Amino acid sequence: MEIGEKDKPERKILGISWNVFLLGIVSFLNDMSSEMIAPIMPSYLIEVLDAGKLLSGSVMGAIESMSSLFKVAFGxxxxxxxxxxxxxxxxxxxxxxxKGALAFTRYWWDFLSLRALDRIGKGIRTAPRDALIAESTEKGKTGKSFGFxxxxxxxxAVAGPLVAIAIIELLRGLPKETMYRYVFLLSAIPGLLSLFVIILFVKDRGSEVKKKIKGISTLRSRNLQLFLAVVAVGALGRxxxxxxxxxxxxLGYTVxxxxxxxxxxxxxxxxxxxPIGTYSDSFGKKRIIAIGFGVAALASLAFAYARNLPTLIGAFVLYGIYIAIEDTIxxxxxxxxxxxxxxxxxxxxYHTVFGVFVFPASVIAGWLWQSYSLTHAFLFASLMNFVALGLMALVRE
Incomplete structure (x- = not known):
């Protein structure tokens, strides 16, 4: 094996490699772009495109799931x-x-087509980007790098909704549909900035493996297969x-x-x-993942029974901690x-298994909402996360 770029010393900032820092900037800009439009899409589907509850839930689930189908292939x-x-x-x-082209949608199916294109883009980039983060990180510090x-x-994602609110407030006199379309169009600007960062500064860090690859893939490990099965169960509650x-x-709150x-x-x-990512490097990633399923179950219960502002805020806080764990560790x-x-x-x-089961999760939640209530949808999610928590006991560290 020859010495590759990964073996060369790399500049660090905030205790992480320069490459990981730059990829963090790229994700900040791209997620600002995505989250400018994410909070208005549910209302846009229902109020502008006139999609029903089951269809809206299925469309949103399909969007969440679609990118994952490409992740293992491009990885x-x-x-x-x-x-x-x-x-x-x-x-x-x-x-x-x-994302920018969403400004010109007129029907739920062209909306879904463009969201599918967006998710395909995510499917192309996610596994290679995560692999690049891992290759740019010293051994034993992956939790810290992925956490950052x-x-x-x-x-x-925090900045995006706030920018969206500012745009909506500035355009308050316009019809709601027009305001939404402006937000979609303007969301392309931070996305374009992220592309310049990639072109000019991000570097490939993959080792140049010259020898023929032999041996059994990690995917043949029964412990890994069991973990992926637990991921599938947990995804049904996502x-x-x-x-x-x-x-x-x-509950009566405005858009x-x-x-x-x-x-x-x-x-x-x-x-x-x-902090969770950094702590997982010493505490143990399996334990943190299991805790995440428990927090998810509690968040879903809080959403199910929320009838006042404090409970609703508590639900969003628990949901934020849960996603921080399960999207990182x-x-x-x-x-x-x-x-x-x-x-x-x-x-x-991992991304593919997760994504395949996220789609039926939202379809089931949409059906429970339409047939019974949102409470039933959240109770089902809580049950799936409690089951995943129990199954984590079977996975070895």
């Missing part, structure tokens, strides 16, 4: 070529184009964020007020991800388990 391809940056750039570029990345990503927005509106709740959730997520856990030559494939496998 594998990036492993083969040992080049991550091209896939990262292509994925972010496709998403930026799709998720923190930056989510700070963008309803789209849109259901939390609909819950706030069901702008529900966006503020969403910003609170993202703030809690951002403040939690980095499993990635670092998979990166630790994977061999050097297959990090993109292994991380992609």
């Amino acid at each position: 594998y391809v990036s492993d083969r070529f040992r080049k991550r940056k091209a896939f990262v750039f292509a994925g972010y570029a496709l998403s930026t184009l799709a 990345h998720r923190m930056m990503d989510t700070l963008g 309803y789209s964020y849109a259901f939390t927005m609909w819950k706030a509106q069901e 702008v007020q529900s966006i503020a709740f969403y910003a609170l959730f993202n703030l809690i997520y951002a403040l939690s991800a980095y 499993p990635r670092a856990y998979m990166a630790d388990l994977a061999r050097e030559y297959e990090k993109g494939t292994i991380i992609g496998a």
Whole structure:
């Protein structure tokens, strides 16, 4: 094996590599773009595109799930070529184009088509980007690096809704549909800035493996397969964020007020991800993941029975902590388990399993909402997370 770029000393900032820091900036800008439009999409579907409850829940679930179908494939391809940056750039570029084009949608199906394009972009970039983060991190510090990345990503998610609120307030005299379309169009600006950062500053860090790869893939490990099965069960309890927005509106809060709740959730997520990721390196990633399922179950119960402001705020806080754990630690856990030559494939496998089961989660939640109530949807999610928590006891450290 020849010495690759990863073996060269790399500049550090805030205790992490310069490459991880830059990828954090990229995710901050891209998530600002995404979260400018995320809180208004549930209302846009119902009020502007006139989609029903079951259809809206299914569309939002399909959007959440779609990107994951591509993650293992592009993770594998990036492993083969040992080049991550091209896939990262292509994925972010496709998403930026799709988000801006939402301004011109007229029907639920063209909305879904563009959201699908956005999610395909996410599917192209996610596993190669996560592999690049792992390759840019010294051994034993993956939790810290992924925690920092998720923190930056989510700070963008805090800024995005606030920018959306500012735009809506500035355009208050215009019809609601017109305001929404302006937000969609303006969301492309931070996305374009993130592309310049990738082109000019981010570097590939993959080792240049010259020898023929032999041996059994980490995917053949029964412990890893069991963990992925637990991930699938937990994903059935991972309803789209849109259901939390609909819950706030069901309690009488306006669209702008529900966006503020969403910003609170993202703030809690951002403040939690980095310390939780850093702590997981010493405490144990499996234990943190199990705790995450418990917090998820409690968050769903809080949403189910929320009838006043304090309970609703508590639900959003718990939801933020849960997502901070489950969007951060499993990635670092998979990166630790994977061999050097297959990090993109292994991380992609996690994303794919998760994404496949996220779609039926939102379909089931939408059906329970339409047939019974939102309370039933959240109770089902709580049950699935309690089951996942119990199954984590079978997974070895």
